[in-house]
Amino acid sequence: MGKNIAVDGPAGAGKSTIAKKVAKNLGLIYVDTGAMYRAIGLYMLRNNIDVSDEEAVNQACDQISVSIQYVNGEQQVLLNGENVNGFIRKEEVGNMASKTSSYPKVRAMLLDAQKELAQKQNVIMDGRDIGTCVLPDAELKIYLTASVQTRAKRRFDELVEKGVECDITEIEKDIEQRDYQDMNRTIAPLKQAQDAVLVDSSNLTIEQVCETIINLYEER
Structure with missing residues (x-):
């Protein structure tokens, strides 16, 4: 089992920016x-799947393979073998990911892949249910x-910066709507794990948040 850090929190809290920097440092x-869920959202969008129909989503899952590979230390998300990094950050893909992530089959499919990654190496993983479901034994949450x-x-x-x-x-x-969806879904809702450390980044710089997490990790 790797020495792992689990980072959970709502949309837009800066999880991936922070996690990337901490990963580099440690x-x-x-x-x-989230990128794995977005890849599934992208597939649903491209194939006009009605995501309010669970059966249709389940059938679509049988046609999907999502994996992660690292090229020069950069994570690439592969959807059926295609690197989809350039497509998954769009707003509509994010909303689609939030809708489909509540289905048991979608979660089960990705859960195995995520656990496997964490067993093989020391990872920092971010999402909505990492500390509660994916890596309940993580060193630091x-x-x-x-x-x-x-x-x-x-x-x-x-x-605005992107024009x-x-x-x-x-x-x-x-954001309020996504918070509500994420916190109120029946399977693996977003919530703080009992043994997680709460970090509110509202008034902190990225550097300060990273420093806080690195110090906590090194203490353990």
């Missing part, structure tokens, strides 16, 4: 589980959060 492998306003502002700045037209009120609404 020499861990970074596993972005972090619950990373930030206020809805902070998360919306970060997302807004990110999109995307957006409305901050809409983004706030989106």
Whole structure:
């Protein structure tokens, strides 16, 4: 079993940015589980699957293979063998991922892949249910959060920088809706594991958050 860090938290809390930096600093492998769910969301979008129909989603799962490979230390998400890194960050893919991730078959499919990665090497893994479901025995569990306003502002700045037209009120609404979906789904809802350390990044810089996590890991 690897020495693992589990990072959970709501959409837009900065989990993947933080986890990547911590991974580099501590020499861990970074596993972005959200990207795996996004790959499934992308498949559903491309194939016009009605994601309100569980049977249709289950059937689609039989046609999907999602895996992760590392090329020069960069994580690549493969959907049926195709590197889909360039497609999975779109807003509509994220929303689709949030809808499909509540289905048991989708979760079971990815859970095995994620556990396997963590058994083979020392990883830092981020998602919604890492500390509670995927890596319940992780050395260190972090619950990373930030206020809805902070998360919306970060997302807004990110999109503006990419030249995307957006409305901050809409983004706030989106984030609130995703929080609700993630926290209220029946399977593996987003919640803080009992033994997780709460880190609120609303008023912290990325560097400060990373430092906090690295110090906690080294203490253990």
